[in-house]
Each structure stands twice: as structure tokens, then as C-alpha cells.
Amino acid sequence: MLLNKNILLFLLISCFCFQVEAKKSFQIKRVHIEAEVHPNGSMTVSETRTYHFNGKFTYAYRQFPHHEGVRVTDFKVMADGRHLPLSDKEEQGHFVIVEKNKYIEVGWSFEARDEAKEFTITYTVEDIIKRHEDVAVLYYKFIDSQWKVDQQNVSLTIRYSGPYEELPANRHWLHGPAHAYSEIGADGEIVVQSHSVSKKDILEVRALYPPQWFQEVFQINNEVAAAIMAEEKLWADETNERRLAALDRQASFDKLYEWAPYTIFLLYALVLAIVFWIFKTYHSKEDVSKTTTTHTKPPTDLHPALINYLLYGYQLGNEINATLYLLAQKKIITIEDRNEEDKNLTKQLFWILNSDQYDRQKEGLKSFEIEVIDYLFAGGIKEIRFTDMAKSPMALHRMTTKFNQQVTAYGRTLGIWNRDSVKGMWIMVGLSAMLFLLFMVSIIFFKIWSLFVFLLCIVVVVLTTMIRHRSKSYQEAYYKWISYRKYLKSILGQKSNMAINYELVNEHLVYGTVFGLTKNQMVRLLNSVPRSSYHHYLYWYVILYGNRIQPGSMSKTISNMAGTIAGTQMSSVGGTGGGASFGGGGGFSAGGGGAR
Structure with a gap:
């Protein structure tokens, strides 16, 4: 009976929330962002969004987090193609800039009820380009996971405004929804398309440019291209599909939880015994002394x-x-x-x-x-x-x-x-995968004790990297x-x-x-x-x-x-x-x- 009352209460609250949401809500149906990177290391960004309002709205805003070494300046706002003047207070047909501890808020006042409006905000990001010896790096989240709603029909174009004799091979990476796609345009611009970006997702671009394009930017005396490419490779290979731990739904899980310490102890003993056997069988590494000779030419004929x-x-x-x-x-x-x-x-x-x-x-x-x-x-x-x-x-x-x-x-x-060590490595990979799956399942049954399974999984993964030679x-x-x-x-x-x-x-x-x-x-x-x-x-x-x-x-x-x-x-x-x-x-x- 109590359960039925709780369900009924939940349904009533849900219906009430739905009605409130139905009375006032908004969607962003289209987003177009134009970015222009300048030789002085700054970037001008123009963001145009089409809002569909359901109910009455009078104010919209953008928040720009403070970053050390990077400033956002030169704000301009347009509403339905009309430039809005800057004001020191909220008033209709104007925009304001409010400095806060963690961010700058740019807001603008208007009147809208059950209609669509297009807003454009333009700003400059100072010192966004980091110039190194081998490349100049643009690394920027054009859409962050701080929005209140999902955004649909998103397009982004990034251009370089300075002079150049010839476009180099463009190296860039896009981070965001799985369906998002980027390509290089006819004039070397980076073009990004995504049919949607959820409020929990990001749309981020990391691009490498020739350092000589940014002579006005202070040069950091190191090389980063190889590290960036290796890092991006690792990210591209990751599945990033995280499974949330299931909640304990049945009283019988408590009984299983009582056995967790004993089960974990037996698991550790069994896995360590298996790992010891794998190493003994497949890790027969012969000692080789490091060369003390300086080789001034290719030491072997390896391709x-x-x-x-x-x-x-x-x-x-x-x-x-x-x-x-x-x-x-x-x-x-x-x-x-x-x-x-x-x-x-x-x-x-x-x-x-x-x-x-x-x-x-x-x-x-x-x-x-x-x-x-x-x-x-x-x-x-x-x-x-x-x-x-x-x-x-x-x-x-x-x-x-x-x-x-x-x-x-x-x-x-x-x-x-x-070959034996490679075989042993793949056996260890399989064991790691099994332990990870066991860890995911143990979250349900063993709760905090499952962390010991995770630690065991980490130990096996580390040993996996050591067995191949x-x-x-x-x-x-x-x-x-x-x-x-x-x-x-x-x-x-x-x-x-x-x-x-x-x-x-x-x-x-x-x-x-x-x-x-x-x-x-x-x-x-x-x-x-x-x-x-x-x-x-x-x-x-x-x-x-x-x-x-x-x-x-x-x-x-x-x-x-x-x-x-x-x-x-x-x-x-x-x-x-x-x-x-x-x-x-x-x-x-x-x-x-x-x-x-």
C-alpha cells in the first residue's frame, strides 16, 4: 500500500513538473559559429543561435569562464539582425557585461513569447594561440557542457586571417559527439558539422598551425606536436563508454555483501597465482647489456x-x-x-x-x-x-x-x-578484460569492496605492459x-x-x-x-x-x-x-x- 502511495505521489509530481515545463521552455534549433584566428594570437568568434521560446522570456545570457593567460574582450550583441547598445543595467533592447568571480556574463534583454528569435554574440579571445618551436596550437571548446539545453544543427568554421603563400597540411582534431564530423574546406578552413550537441557534451577543436604564421606571439621553447599527436591517438582509440554502476535493488544483495571480504581475498589469491604462472611461462627475457657505443650511422639494415x-x-x-x-x-x-x-x-x-x-x-x-x-x-x-x-x-x-x-x-x-611474450600479453589482456567486467558486476554486489577488484585490475594491466619484450x-x-x-x-x-x-x-x-x-x-x-x-x-x-x-x-x-x-x-x-x-x-x- 505504501509503495502504491509513493508511486502515485511520484506520478503527481512528474505531471506537475511537466506542466510547469510545458508552460515555459526554450530550445536552440540552430547554431552557427564563425571563428577567425589572427596572426597576433587572438581569435574573433561570432556565435549565431536561433532560440525557439515556449512562454514568455525577457533575458538571455552567455557566461565566459576566467582562464589564466587568456582574456575574452570586445563583446557585441545582435538581436534579429539589429545591434544592441551596451548598458550598465538590464534594460530592454540593450546588453550588459557583468564581471563575476569565476566568469564574465554577457546578457541582453528583450521580449519574446511563443516565438523564435535569432541572437548573435561576437567576442575576441586574446592570447588563445600558444606558439611552440614546431607548431602553434589552437585548443578551444566552442561549446562547453555548461549550457541549459541541447543545441541542434550546429556548424562551426575556423579560418586563418593572416597572409600565407600556401596552405600547409592541416592537422586538427575534433572532440565531441560521436556523430560530429570535421573536414578541410577549399580555402583551408576547418568546417565542423553536428546535428546536435547535448547540454552534457562539448564541441572542442585542437588545431596545429605553422608557428611562422604567428610571429607576434611569444614562443614557448619546446616542441609539442609529437606529444599532441600521440595524445590524440590515445583518445581516438578509447571507447569512453562508461557504464554506470547499478543500484542495489534487492535485499538479497546485502547477504552477498557480507561475503565480499572473503570473495575478494580468494579472487586476489587466484589472480596472482594465474599471473605468476603466466609470467613464468611466457616471460623468459634474456638480459641484454645497453650499448655504450655512440652510433653515428644506422646501426642495422632494418627498414x-x-x-x-x-x-x-x-x-x-x-x-x-x-x-x-x-x-x-x-x-x-x-x-x-x-x-x-x-x-x-x-x-x-x-x-x-x-x-x-x-x-x-x-x-x-x-x-x-x-x-x-x-x-x-x-x-x-x-x-x-x-x-x-x-x-x-x-x-x-x-x-x-x-x-x-x-x-x-x-x-x-x-x-x-x-612471440611467447606477445602471446602472454594477450592472455593478460584477456584477464584484464575479465577483471574489469568482474569489477563492473561487483559494484552491484560488493559496493565499496569492488574497489579492491578495480585495484587488482590495475595491477594486472600494469603487469600486462611489462610482459611483452x-x-x-x-x-x-x-x-x-x-x-x-x-x-x-x-x-x-x-x-x-x-x-x-x-x-x-x-x-x-x-x-x-x-x-x-x-x-x-x-x-x-x-x-x-x-x-x-x-x-x-x-x-x-x-x-x-x-x-x-x-x-x-x-x-x-x-x-x-x-x-x-x-x-x-x-x-x-x-x-x-x-x-x-x-x-x-x-x-x-x-x-x-x-x-x-
């Missing part, structure tokens, strides 16, 4: 596409570039520079297929090398403009995905990672390649006075590309070659307009090529354009808003 697989167990995104340089050194393909004197435009660079060399060497090529050539010269063409390589993003994405898969498969055939010969190779990488980055550092052996320029270029050398390091490497010897050592780079190339111009052109395919290749293992990835949330927030 450059496999270097990161050796170092980390996966690709980082520069493998296709390195493979192209290697194919060029084999004279299978050639870079042809059709720029006029003193110019280094990427659109005047062409890859040329040397068919005779390709036919002669094809049998000895790796499958992933053939995959790249077949993609570039599909349909029997003999040349392709460098900027056309990514003309079909989907086709390029398929090729890079297949390339990465073939590289990994080839690495497995070489036995780089000890390289085979002995490749562990020795690993130390040698680490030594070579350290040497290469050392001699190409800004403060280095060490002489560069330019006779190894091709080897350094190929493997330096895989190691992720910066453009400045690439330029320094290529500039080590005497001008008179360019055509001897860099024979695969053909200049059509004579030998009048200026010192440094050719090296600058080659270094500018390095990021184009790498950025796109990362989209097959991370999140460049395309659908929105989960994760993120670290960008500066545009705050929320509402109406009353």
Missing part, C-alpha cells in the same frame, strides 16, 4: 618503416615519408622541382615514377612499399603533383591503414617482439637505434657545433624522418651538404630550372614536405579530421548560456 615498431610496437605517422625517401634513393621514384628561381612552393613538386627501375626492383620490394607506389601512380600515371597526394582523403586513409597493417605484419614475421637480437638493436637517434638529434640541435657527415645525408634523412626531426633540424642536415655536391648526394631531387638554387632553398623545400603525409597518416591511427574523437576537454572553455 625505416619498422623503426617505431621496434621502439614502441606501433607506427607514429612518419613511416610513409621515410619510405618515399628510401624509394627515391633506390631511383624508383624521383622528386622533380618545377619551381622558378628562389621559390619553394609545394604545388610545383612532382613525384615521378621511373618505370624501368620499378620493374627491375619490384620483386625485391616490400608489400607496403608497393602499396605506396600503387596508390601514388594509380591508373598507370607516371607523375603526380605533391599536393594531389591527399586529394582523396578516404583513399589516402585506406592506403595508410593498409600500409600500417602490412608494416606490423612484416614486423611480426621478423620476430621483433618475442623484444627478442634478444632486436633488444640489442633497440639500444643501438636509441643511441643513433640520440646522436642524430644531438648533432642537429640548435646549440650543436658538431660536424655533420654529409656523406650519410640520405641515411640521416630517411631515419631522421622516422625519428620525427623538426623542420629546423632537417634544414640543418640538408644544409650540411656543400652546394656543389647537392646533385651528387641528393640525386633523387631534380631541379628543372638549372643550378641557380639558393643555399638553403632546396633544403627548406624538402623539409616542408615532411609533415604533409605524416599528418594524414596519423588519421589512420589517431584523429585528424573526419569523425569526432572522444577524450579531450583540456581546451579553453567558451562557457555556457541560457535564458529566462
Whole structure:
């Protein structure tokens, strides 16, 4: 009887709330945001929203959280296409700016009853661009999870307002709803579409720009591109599907809870025994001494596409570039520079297929090398403009995905990672998954005791990362390649006075590309070659307009090529354009808003 009364009371309250909500509510049916990034590091944002009011409303607002080092200024408001003047108090047809402890509130007064209205708020975000040595970073939540209602038909465009000779390969990531999508427009702008953004969700963009576009911005003396791309890759791989713990609905759960300590103790004993057996069976690692020798050239003949697989167990995104340089050194393909004197435009660079060399060497090529050539010269063409390589993003994405898969498969055939340890790792992964599922279930039955299951799961996950190891010969190779990488980055550092052996320029270029050398390091490497010897050592780079190339111009052109395919290749293992990835949330927030 008491239960029936509670249900009845709940229904009455629900009906009352529904009626109140039905009398006064609003929806945001359309959102269009235009953002323009400026060379001084600021960004102008214009947000247009179409509100549908149900009931009487007189005030709408936007709230902008305070952020250290970033200011939001120059507010302007329009209502139905009419500019509203600023006032020091709330009055109809005006807008106000109210400074509060945690945020700035921009509000505007109007009258609306059961109608639609369009509001536009424009503002400038000062110092939003963070300039580093290798990239300039925009990281901004255009829609944060602080809104009172869901927003529908959301579009966002981000443009760069400054001058540039040529658009670089754009690297950006979108964080938000799973159905949100981003792409690059015809003029290099970032275009985002999402049919809705819930009030609990965000719409955030992280974009990397050339640092030279922001000469007015203070430069932070570090490099962040590789770390950002790795971080975005991890976020893109996460499922982020969190299951909420179910509540204890039955009295019988209390009985099970009494057994929780004993069950957890038995579980710990059983799992630790299994883990001990797995390690004893599959973790037969032989000791290998670290090399004390400084390797000044590639220590082994391992293919450059496999270097990161050796170092980390996966690709980082520069493998296709390195493979192209290697194919060029084999004279299978050639870079042809059709720029006029003193110019280094990427659109005047062409890859040329040397068919005779390709036919002669094809049998000895790796499958992933053939995959790249077949993609570039599909349909029997003999040349392709460098900027056309990514003309079909989907086709390029398929090729890079297949390339990465073939590289990994080839690495497995070489036995780089000890096969028994890999098998043990996957057994541990399965055990971790089972423990995580057990943890989810134990939340229902064991409540606070389930945390011990979670801790056990963490222990097993940590041990999972420790069980896999390289085979002995490749562990020795690993130390040698680490030594070579350290040497290469050392001699190409800004403060280095060490002489560069330019006779190894091709080897350094190929493997330096895989190691992720910066453009400045690439330029320094290529500039080590005497001008008179360019055509001897860099024979695969053909200049059509004579030998009048200026010192440094050719090296600058080659270094500018390095990021184009790498950025796109990362989209097959991370999140460049395309659908929105989960994760993120670290960008500066545009705050929320509402109406009353």
C-alpha cells in the first residue's frame, strides 16, 4: 500500500513538473559559429543561435569562464539582425557585461513569447594561440557542457586571417559527439558539422598551425606536436563508454555483501597465482647489456618503416615519408622541382615514377612499399603533383591503414617482439578484460569492496605492459637505434657545433624522418651538404630550372614536405579530421548560456 502511495505521489509530481515545463521552455534549433584566428594570437568568434521560446522570456545570457593567460574582450550583441547598445543595467533592447568571480556574463534583454528569435554574440579571445618551436596550437571548446539545453544543427568554421603563400597540411582534431564530423574546406578552413550537441557534451577543436604564421606571439621553447599527436591517438582509440554502476535493488544483495571480504581475498589469491604462472611461462627475457657505443650511422639494415615498431610496437605517422625517401634513393621514384628561381612552393613538386627501375626492383620490394607506389601512380600515371597526394582523403586513409597493417605484419614475421611474450600479453589482456567486467558486476554486489577488484585490475594491466619484450637480437638493436637517434638529434640541435657527415645525408634523412626531426633540424642536415655536391648526394631531387638554387632553398623545400603525409597518416591511427574523437576537454572553455 505504501509503495502504491509513493508511486502515485511520484506520478503527481512528474505531471506537475511537466506542466510547469510545458508552460515555459526554450530550445536552440540552430547554431552557427564563425571563428577567425589572427596572426597576433587572438581569435574573433561570432556565435549565431536561433532560440525557439515556449512562454514568455525577457533575458538571455552567455557566461565566459576566467582562464589564466587568456582574456575574452570586445563583446557585441545582435538581436534579429539589429545591434544592441551596451548598458550598465538590464534594460530592454540593450546588453550588459557583468564581471563575476569565476566568469564574465554577457546578457541582453528583450521580449519574446511563443516565438523564435535569432541572437548573435561576437567576442575576441586574446592570447588563445600558444606558439611552440614546431607548431602553434589552437585548443578551444566552442561549446562547453555548461549550457541549459541541447543545441541542434550546429556548424562551426575556423579560418586563418593572416597572409600565407600556401596552405600547409592541416592537422586538427575534433572532440565531441560521436556523430560530429570535421573536414578541410577549399580555402583551408576547418568546417565542423553536428546535428546536435547535448547540454552534457562539448564541441572542442585542437588545431596545429605553422608557428611562422604567428610571429607576434611569444614562443614557448619546446616542441609539442609529437606529444599532441600521440595524445590524440590515445583518445581516438578509447571507447569512453562508461557504464554506470547499478543500484542495489534487492535485499538479497546485502547477504552477498557480507561475503565480499572473503570473495575478494580468494579472487586476489587466484589472480596472482594465474599471473605468476603466466609470467613464468611466457616471460623468459634474456638480459641484454645497453650499448655504450655512440652510433653515428644506422646501426642495422632494418627498414625505416619498422623503426617505431621496434621502439614502441606501433607506427607514429612518419613511416610513409621515410619510405618515399628510401624509394627515391633506390631511383624508383624521383622528386622533380618545377619551381622558378628562389621559390619553394609545394604545388610545383612532382613525384615521378621511373618505370624501368620499378620493374627491375619490384620483386625485391616490400608489400607496403608497393602499396605506396600503387596508390601514388594509380591508373598507370607516371607523375603526380605533391599536393594531389591527399586529394582523396578516404583513399589516402585506406592506403595508410593498409600500409600500417602490412608494416606490423612484416614486423611480426621478423620476430621483433618475442612471440611467447606477445602471446602472454594477450592472455593478460584477456584477464584484464575479465577483471574489469568482474569489477563492473561487483559494484552491484560488493559496493565499496569492488574497489579492491578495480585495484587488482590495475595491477594486472600494469603487469600486462611489462610482459611483452623484444627478442634478444632486436633488444640489442633497440639500444643501438636509441643511441643513433640520440646522436642524430644531438648533432642537429640548435646549440650543436658538431660536424655533420654529409656523406650519410640520405641515411640521416630517411631515419631522421622516422625519428620525427623538426623542420629546423632537417634544414640543418640538408644544409650540411656543400652546394656543389647537392646533385651528387641528393640525386633523387631534380631541379628543372638549372643550378641557380639558393643555399638553403632546396633544403627548406624538402623539409616542408615532411609533415604533409605524416599528418594524414596519423588519421589512420589517431584523429585528424573526419569523425569526432572522444577524450579531450583540456581546451579553453567558451562557457555556457541560457535564458529566462
